[in-house]
Amino acid sequence: MAREEIKAFTKEKEIPCLLHFTHISNLESILDKGLLSRDIVNKDIKDAETNDELRLDNHTDTISLSIGFPNSPMFYKYRNEKEGEWCVIGINKRVLWKNNVLFCKHNAADGRMLGKSKDSLSSIDALKSMYDEGIESRADQALKIFDPTDVQAEVLAFNEIKVEDFIGVVFPSRAAKKRYKDLLGELQGKVHPGVKGYFANRTYHRMYG
Numbered sequence: 001m002a003r004e005e006i007k008a009f010t011k012e013k014e015i016p017c018l019l020h021f022t023h024i025s026n027l028e029s030i031l032d033k034g035l036l037s038r039d040i041v042n043k044d045i046k047d048a049e050t051n052d053e054l055r056l057d058n059h060t061d062t063i064s065l066s067i068g069f070p071n072s073p074m075f076y077k078y079r080n081e082k083e084g085e086w087c088v089i090g091i092n093k094r095v096l097w098k099n100n101v102l103f104c105k106h107n108a109a110d111g112r113m114l115g116k117s118k119d120s121l122s123s124i125d126a127l128k129s130m131y132d133e134g135i136e137s138r139a140d141q142a143l144k145i146f147d148p149t150d151v152q153a154e155v156l157a158f159n160e161i162k163v164e165d166f167i168g169v170v171f172p173s174r175a176a177k178k179r180y181k182d183l184l185g186e187l188q189g190k191v192h193p194g195v196k197g198y199f200a201n202r203t204y205h206r207m208y209g
Helices: 002-012 024-033 037-042 072-081 124-129 174-184 202-208
Strands: 018-023 062-067 084-090 100-105 154-158 164-170 187-193
Touching: 002 124, 018 024, 024 084, 024 164, 024 174, 037 174, 072 084, 164 174, 174 187
Parallel strands: 164 187
Antiparallel strands: 018 062, 018 084, 062 154, 084 164, 100 154
16 A cells, blocks of 8 residues: 555656666666665675765665755765766666655755654655755745755665666766767666756756756
8 A cells, every 4th residue: 555655646746767876987787787785785796886985874775866856965075075977877766666665854864864763764654754844945945846855855775776677877978978878778878967967956956957
């Protein structure tokens, strides 16, 4: 029943997709094996570039996803801390009800989220709470219907996300897209150059993009 409620709410909110950003050096492995949790990566994948090395949320058995737009403050931080190019992987929204996931209305490492049970975070109420009004109103942020109120809100998917659930990859340049085009197969490949599109600040992009 919960899965059907999640599916219905996803339709109500017109959620287009889920997103995961990663260092582009990981892309070949991801397009081969799918997205894997930190626990699996540490065990099976050598030389992977991990995003959050500390994982203060303590959910190392999950993959962090965003709804509709990346966690732009975190994405910007990582791009400045780690050299090289980054990309954004688009994932089918069906993962929200097909996979076992947790819904976090704030960053999962936020003190307001720590200590919450997996049962409570996997509920339809937890998903709905991602759209509650916040300190900065949804209207002031010019949010779309599918945008969670907090840009750092995240969905945590357990263990793995299969390549069959990927939609495509957004690259930072045409040159990067060209390098990986043979690996994409039927997946879409798009380019958002500079600080445009998914590489932009969400509020700025929603207001002026």
